[in-house]
Amino acid sequence: MKKRLLALFALLVLVQLAVPAGMILRRELTLATGETFRFRTAPIDPYDPFRGRYVTLRLEAATSPAPPGESFRAGEWVYALLGEDAEGFARFTGITRSRPEGGAWLRVRVVYGGGDGTVHLKLPFDRYYAEESAAPQIERAYWRHSRRESREAWVTVRVRAGRGVLEELYLDGLPVGEYLARELATGEG
């Protein structure tokens, strides 16, 4: 009797391990083999992007031109096609309801369809988790580098088969860790 209980428990153990393991494997695969895109962060108006132990990112590219004549509901899942602008930053070139055949694309949700032919999207990478002591510094630096005059903050995202995984946050051209180290060395922050 006990053997049967143990066997059932072993099965439960496997299922419980499979869920986080699956999450990890899918994302590692995307990080290893996905195409890299840089998403610029949107200019900050007086709005606190810091919530708890993560920094909320507002990305510029979160809108896309809509195909003429079609309307999209809030909360609807669509496929957004990715391209690059003149400066090498990511932008969406269009959205469709059917899975695209080739090219880079992301599966995203519609926030609302603007009447002017653009659709606002909710991107799946809108937060950057940081250590609780580092987060305030990152927040301040993020503000500094996201104002309209100086726009040198972006995130790199790996894209594969519709899934985007956030790789790193760059401030003033440096990865966050190195940027903070530099600030520490020069006595700022």
Added chain:
Amino acid sequence: MSKKAIRWLHDELPKLVEAGLLPPDEAEAIARHYGPLEKEGRPSVGVLLCSILGAALIGLGIILLLAHNWQSLGRPLRVVLSFAPLMLGQALTGWVILRRGESRAWCEGSAVFLMGAVGASIALVGQTYHISGDPESFLLVWMLLSVPLVYLPGSSTAAALTWVGLTFWAAMASEYGGSGLQAAFWLLAALAGPHLWRVVRESPRSPRAAFLLWVLGGCLCVATGLTLKRAFPGAWVPAYGGLFASLYLLDRAWAPREAPLWRRPCRLIGAAGIVILCLMLTFDLGWRFASWAHYRQVWQQSGFSPAWLGQVALVLTLAGLALALLVRTLRRRQGGLLFGAAGAVVPTGYLLASVVPADLLSLILFNLYLAALGVGTLRAGLRGAELGTVNGGLIILTLMITARFFDSDLPFTLRGILFILIGAGFLAANLVARKRRRER
């Protein structure tokens, strides 16, 4: 001889018999000589609570340590750390199943710890990969992975926690922008049903059964509204009517009558629910979205999806269950017909209001029924000299009369006099009941 030694002896004796070193009847004699393996008696509530709280606190402490988000470690190491609480919890629970399966304290504690660990693991992975929050699916996955713990190692706390978690999930799913799958709550909550059935069957009087029923009753009260409110206009009326009447009649069928009130959650929740529901239905406002006028003019059905059919089926099931239990109670001449009749009165009132172009009939019906409930409860309390029941009846009547006062335009003097009369009535009834009790 110590418990550990006895356990060792009982483990070893079969092996010796198998190896041919000891004939079976001698082995039995030895076992009998040292006494049977004492099944651990029901643990005291204190020990149980300590075990559950201790496990929960340790789990939370580990979560906080790991939530520090050790950014200085590389991602691979953080991935390994994400698995740490989960594997720890699983190892602990496995050991409990193997060695301490009879101890309820160990079973409950390890199950609670493992439940927390599962959620922590998923959250930690999310933190490592900067996964955007989606609390609805996170909660659903967490609960689904926790349900088996109700049976392996066997924990009532896990059952209660999964019911609460699923209720929160249903709330998120029914919000604007949610998945809309909240009706699945009933199916998922039923997964822990067999455990509840077994506990109630074995010991209907125990605190454990009462605890499970209180939690389930509370969750059902919330979930009925969340999952069935969009079935059709006023679906909440037959749904809640069926739910409360069923709970009340089930208690009558199962629980022994002499148990104190807090050990009969179904009765309390059922009765209170029926009173509040009927009170709401004596107001004009309650019918505004459920009645004939609304059906005719306002309601637009946007297609017969399977989800919608499922919701309608659930409402009908609840109402049908109450009716079936009522018929059973009538046939067996059991008590509880006064409140149990709600199973028939509520659907009748609802149908009346939906079919007849005047709410007045239903309003009168529920006023009469509520008055009957109050008077009936009062009479039962006076007859049995139970103060609690007497006051319960008086409260029902007071609520009803108060409601009618705020409804109508009686002058203040009249209202004042009537309130004084009711207050005097309260006191008089209490005195009579006390006198009768002293006479016994």
